[in-house]
Amino acid sequence: MYSKFAILFVAGVAALCAQETPPNNSVKINLPPDSPLTLISTDLGDSHVSQRGSAVVLDLDVALTLHNSSPNRVRGVTLLVAAQEVTPGGKASVSVPSLDVAPNQNFPVRINLRLLRPAQMRGGPLVEVNLDGVLFQDYSFYGPNRLESRRTMTAWEMQAQRDRKYFKSILAARGLDGLKQAMLESLNRQAERPRLDVQVSRGRAVTSAAVGEHAVRFAFLRFPGEPVEPVEGWAEIAGNEARNPRIDVHNLSSRQVRAVEIDWIVTDRQGKQYMAGSVPASGPEFNLKAGSTSRVLQDTALRLSRLANDGGTPLSIAGMTGFVGQVEFADGKVWIPNRESLANAQLLDILEPSPEEQRLMDLYRKKGPKALADELNKL
């Protein structure tokens, strides 16, 4: 009799505590028939479903193995991740830039995703993964580009080439010791970089504290050779909240511009500067012909606070600075500021590193200067 009770009890507790494995059809991977990438395998690894009170939490740890079936080297991939049933107003993507995948080579992409929902799960896929774009070595692109991944991946690739060139020049001029010194400077810069906790919402104030809202004017940094210049811009500021940035930009080039991204720096009352985000403009409504002026406008609210380890207090915004971070022309070519311009404007201490610089720093940290030098010489 005791054993009957014990079995019932243990089985009950186990059923309550157990983390179930999600069904195999939780994730659906869709690659078009003419895709330059083919799916080799999908591994759900440590994925599990668990109960948290009245909510269901689905933790997906998806390891995809993709195959480059094109004749070109792949430099970057963006996958669109949709969970419409959970967040009808949102979507997600996972990008892997700074790749160098030869034809007929396999490469991994990992997606770690968590869905929290109050109800029990229904059947069918909860998450659908679609290919949004593939960038090749020659800057050609494949994909529906719903997320503007062509522009972002092209910009990342240009940043990668810019930063590799910079570190290669140091290696050539000052050898391994010089490279080591430059890497330590990068690592220190990233450790010291002032960071903020930012919350983003669309189309309304994040808090109801719109009292005392006033318009603050952007100051602009200008770089030599930039094809687009910011003319003037404003945002509504209320305490630690910045809303509705609008910036007029003028096309200095002789080519039509399809997209512009203005990087946005805020200054607190002590004069400390932080990277708040970027203000992009693209799409059919943004038409910037040669010599014309147009407006970059976003209906968004950003709420800025210091990080928890820095007190977590709301940041009182005293000033704003903007500069052109990216320009995409109608032919798909992209302009980015060079490293010298960023250094001269003392922006390297504020900006986050490019994905490639992040990768190189990681390589240096884990394998040392010799491995980094080999990597720089390889590409």
Add this chain to the structure above:
Amino acid sequence: MTHPDQTTLALYAGQDLGWFRHRRTQRHLARCRECRDEVQAFASARDNLVALNELPAIPWNRLAIDMKANIRLGLAAGECVRGERMAGPLGLFGILSGARSLAACASVMALVTAGLFLERPTPPTAPAIAGDGAVLRATANGIELNEGGQTLSLLHVRSGDVTYSAGAQGSMRAGYVDADTGNVTINNLYVQ
């Protein structure tokens, strides 16, 4: 111009100044933008404190009903057990047989369930901010889109150094080097 001190501005923001000092500070604020901004910052901080004070969304009423029902069931089962113990010679072994033992187990299970509900409450998905719209934010181990209590998160479980950036078109980005693959991975969330 002499500015009021920080304490005065903080008390003003909280409507805690006396009438005379309130009027004098108000007159100063009317012509001093710097102090107005300070007051606004104090007001925002107060809003945040209020938000932080809120408890996560746990359905207390429903839990209370569940617990009361479980306790009643447990007491009823206990009565059955006591009756059997007094009446029958089988003592402890007798009470664990048949339907009564099932009822006893069910009551224990129900209590364990309630305990687990209390021990492992729903994660605090209620936003620390006002309003019903979708909000993007960075969390300790990823970036999160929260909409109506449901969340979609992209996690960076295999990396320590992560860079975050926000896009004013309604996006949040986290970039890191995946420790398993060695590839830079950039997670993006977008709110429409």
